[in-house]
Every structure is written in structure tokens, then in C-alpha cells.
Amino acid sequence: MKWTAIDDFGIVINPMIVEGQVHGGIAQGVGQALLEGAVYDKHGQLVTGSYMDYCMPRADNLPSFNVDYVVTKCPSNPLGIKGCGEAGAIAAPVAVVNAITNAVGHEDVPMPATPQAVWAAVQKSAKLRKAAE
Amino acid sequence: MYKFAYHKAKNVKDAAALLKKAGDSKLLAGGQTLIPTLKLRLAGPAALVDIGGVKELSGIALKGKDLVIGAMTRHAEVATSKVVRKAIPALAALAETIGDPAVRNQGTIGGSIANNDPAADYPAACLGLGATIVTSKRKIPADKFFKGLFETALGDDEIITEVHFPVPKSAGYAKFPNPASRYALVGVFVSRNGSDVRVAVTGAGEGGVFRVAEMEKALQKDFSAKALDGIAVKPRGLNSDIHASAEYRAHLVGVMAKRAAASAA
Numbered sequence: 064m065k066w067t068a069i070d071d072f073g074i075v076i077n078p079m080i081v082e083g084q085v086h087g088g089i090a091q092g093v094g095q096a097l098l099e100g101a102v103y104d105k106h107g108q109l110v111t112g113s114y115m116d117y118c119m120p121r122a123d124n125l126p127s128f129n130v131d132y133v134v135t136k137c138p139s140n141p142l143g144i145k146g147c148g149e150a151g152a153i154a155a156p157v158a159v160v161n162a163i164t165n166a167v168g169h170e171d172v173p174m175p176a177t178p179q180a181v182w183a184a185v186q187k188s189a190k191l192r193k194a195a196e
Numbered sequence: 197m198y199k200f201a202y203h204k205a206k207n208v209k210d211a212a213a214l215l216k217k218a219g220d221s222k223l224l225a226g227g228q229t230l231i232p233t234l235k236l237r238l239a240g241p242a243a244l245v246d247i248g249g250v251k252e253l254s255g256i257a258l259k260g261k262d263l264v265i266g267a268m269t270r271h272a273e274v275a276t277s278k279v280v281r282k283a284i285p286a287l288a289a290l291a292e293t294i295g296d297p298a299v300r301n302q303g304t305i306g307g308s309i310a311n312n313d314p315a316a317d318y319p320a321a322c323l324g325l326g327a328t329i330v331t332s333k334r335k336i337p338a339d340k341f342f343k344g345l346f347e348t349a350l351g352d353d354e355i356i357t358e359v360h361f362p363v364p365k366s367a368g369y370a371k372f373p374n375p376a377s378r379y380a381l382v383g384v385f386v387s388r389n390g391s392d393v394r395v396a397v398t399g400a401g402e403g404g405v406f407r408v409a410e411m412e413k414a415l416q417k418d419f420s421a422k423a424l425d426g427i428a429v430k431p432r433g434l435n436s437d438i439h440a441s442a443e444y445r446a447h448l449v450g451v452m453a454k455r456a457a458a459s460a461a
Binding site: 110 | 372444
């Protein structure tokens with residue numbers, strides 16, 4: 064699996080910190096797309112109250128990242144810099160869920176796309192294929 | 197955490213006596229389930245009897261045709277033991293998938309079996325290998341040991357001392373871990389030992405670990421993943437929770453059984 068993220072952060076002063084921000088953002092985005100789901104029962108009690116039930120993304124849920132930049136100097140501040148804090152988290156869920164919808168052939172895929180949700184989506188594509196025949 | 201008395205047992209006999217004397221008491225082995233339960237105030241025993249210092253309860257050895265593992269043996273020891281890796285590699289591999297490194301370095305086989313969490317890994321190995329659970333009072337075959345959710349055949353002051361695993365001709369374990377907790381969403385252990393073929397499923401059953409007779413029959417004729425083609429477990433009687441529906445678990449039992457058989461064949 065290959066993951067590439069390219070952003071425009073204006074002038075990058077400390078690339079290591081910026082890259083770290085992107086890594087964290089991607090992890091957050093992948094978590095939102097595949098793992099993290101807050102579940103409440105019918106009484107309003109949070110049932111995903113600990114990390115035994117609420118799945119935070121961890122290192123082994125993620126591939127290595129290729130991070131690169133396009134630099135367009137920001138005209139509105141003297142340093143020419145732009146914010147980078149949550150950049151990784153913006154495109155990540157879209158990229159992951161688009162990959163899944165592309166693979167299953169329809170768009171009825173919820174987030175987080177847990178293994179069960181993907182399994183259900185695959186069942187649905189089989190049904191749709193059959194109906195189309 | 198509620199207040200409790202703490203006793204450190206010197207040996208098994210001492211631990212049994214302390215358990216009996218203290219009344220509403222719990223054995224403390226690796227504490228990987230018990231301590232969080234106490235912290236959350238889900239349990240409030242009057243006393244804990246700590247068997248962490250009982251040396252005779254720990255160890256791994258081959259005795260005749262059995263692999264014998266002491267109750268206080270940590271998961272990490274089983275996972276890395278050369279003896280286990282040679283005799284029953286699937287058992288070492290199973291131990292390696294339990295929890296995380298902190299859990300594996302503290303948690304014990306006896307503690308796991310005595311707790312009988314319906315999603316724990318070791319119950320599948322015990323039932324899937326036809327193990328015998330040796331206690332301070334008697335020997336209990338795995339088929340009669342696991343009684344239901346968090347329930348076992350153990351009496352109040354009965355202590356697991358050893359688990360005897362008959363060394364099989366081949367065995368395999370495949371687990372689909374809950375991505376958050378890494379407990380088994382579904383785990384299937386298969387083994388063959390002469391004409392004895394076993395398929396044990398953990399993580400899926402409403403009543404905890406169970407065997408699948410139809411799969412065992414098919415594997416007796418042909419011990420391969422292919423022999424399991426078309427054998428489906430029914431969702432009825434399987435767990436349904438926020439992590440997986442009974443239907444999805446039923447599907448996973450089929451997939452994991454094939455993977456386990458493929459790794460064992």
C-alpha cells in the first residue's frame with residue numbers, strides 16, 4: 064500500500080515538524096475513515112467509553128507515508144507561511160472512502176468503514192450485480 | 197477501587213487455604229482483567245490472594261505426549277518458548293496475538309482460562325487441542341471446563357495449577373482481532389491428533405467457546421481448508437454487539453476456520 068500526501072504550506076521553516084503534523088493528520092483521517100466510531104445505546108449511555116471499544120488508529124493500522132510540498136509563498140504575512148495543523152486529516156478520509164467505494168462499485172459505505180461495514184457493502188454490490196443481469 | 201485485604205500466598209496449598217478463609221475473595225494472577233475491573237469498581241472482593249510469587253505454578257515442559265504449562269506462565273513466555281514453538285507452534289503463535297506487550301508480559305494462561313472471557317484466545321486452544329486443566333483438586337477435561345460466559349467448572353477455592361496440552365500432529369489458529377481491543381472478534385483453533393480432529397471457536401458464541409461438529413467431520417475425511425467449503429455456521433446463538441453482528445461473526449467463523457486449517461495442513 065502506498066500513501067502520498069502533497070500540500071502547499073507556503074514557506075516551510077521546519078520541515079520535520081511540518082511532516083510530523085501531516086503524519087498525525089493522516090492517522091487522524093484514516094482513523095475517522097476506518098476505525099473511530101462513538102456509539103451510544105438507546106439510553107444515551109456512551110458504550111465506546113474506553114480504548115478497548117473505541118478504536119484509535121495505531122502504528123500498525125497505517126502504511127508509511129510519502130510527504131511532499133508545493134511551495135507557494137503566502138502574500139498576507141511577512142514569513143510567507145500557511146497553517147499545516149490538520150492538513151493531513153482533510154483529504155485522508157475522502158481518499159480512503161473513495162478507494163472503498165471504487166472497489167465495491169457503489170457509494171453506500173458508512174464511516175467508519177469497519178470490516179463489517181465493508182463486508183456488508185460487498186454483499187450489496189453482489190446483489191446490485193445480480194439485479195443488473 | 198474499593199478497599200480490599202491483600203494476602204500473598206507462599207504456595208498452592210497456602211493460596212487455597214487463604215481463599216477459603218477470606219470468604220469473598222479473588223485470586224490475583226497476572227491481574228490484566230481483574231485489576232482494571234477493580235479500578236472501574238465493577239468488582240469489590242473483600243480480599244485478593246496473590247499467587248504471583250508461587251514459583252511452582254510457573255513453567256513449561258514436555259511430559260510424555262503432553263505439553264505442560266504452569267498456570268502462572270505469562271503469555272510472552274509461551275509465545276517465545278522454544279519448547280512450545282517446537283511442540284505446538286500454533287499455541288506459541290496464539291499467545292503472541294494476545295493483547296499488547298504489556299498484557300503479554302503480565303497476563304497468565306491460568307488467569308485467562310479461569311476468567312473464561314468469551315473473546316479470549318486460550319479457551320479456543322484448550323478446547324481445540326483437547327487439553328486437560330489440572331487444579332488443586334482434580335483434573336478437568338477442557339470439554340467440561342468452559343461452562344458459559346465467564347463461567348467455568350472451578351469451585352470457589354479451587355486453583356488451576358497446570359494445563360496439559362496433548363501434542364497434536366498438526367494445529368492452527370486464525371484470529372480476526374477486534375481492531376480496538378485485539379480480543380478475538382472471532383478466533384478458530386483446529387487440530388488433528390490421530391483420528392481426533394477438533395475445531396474450537398472463540399469470540400463468537402453467546403455461551404463462550406464452542407466446537408463445530410460439522411467442520412470436525414469434514415476435516416476428519418480431508419484435513420484441508422478446501423474440505424470446509426460450503427460449511428456455514430448459523431448466526432443463531434452467536435454474539436451481536438457494537439463490533440460485529442451475529443451474521444458477520446458467522447461469516448468470519450467460516451473464513452477463520454479455513455485459514456486455521458490451511459495453516460495447520
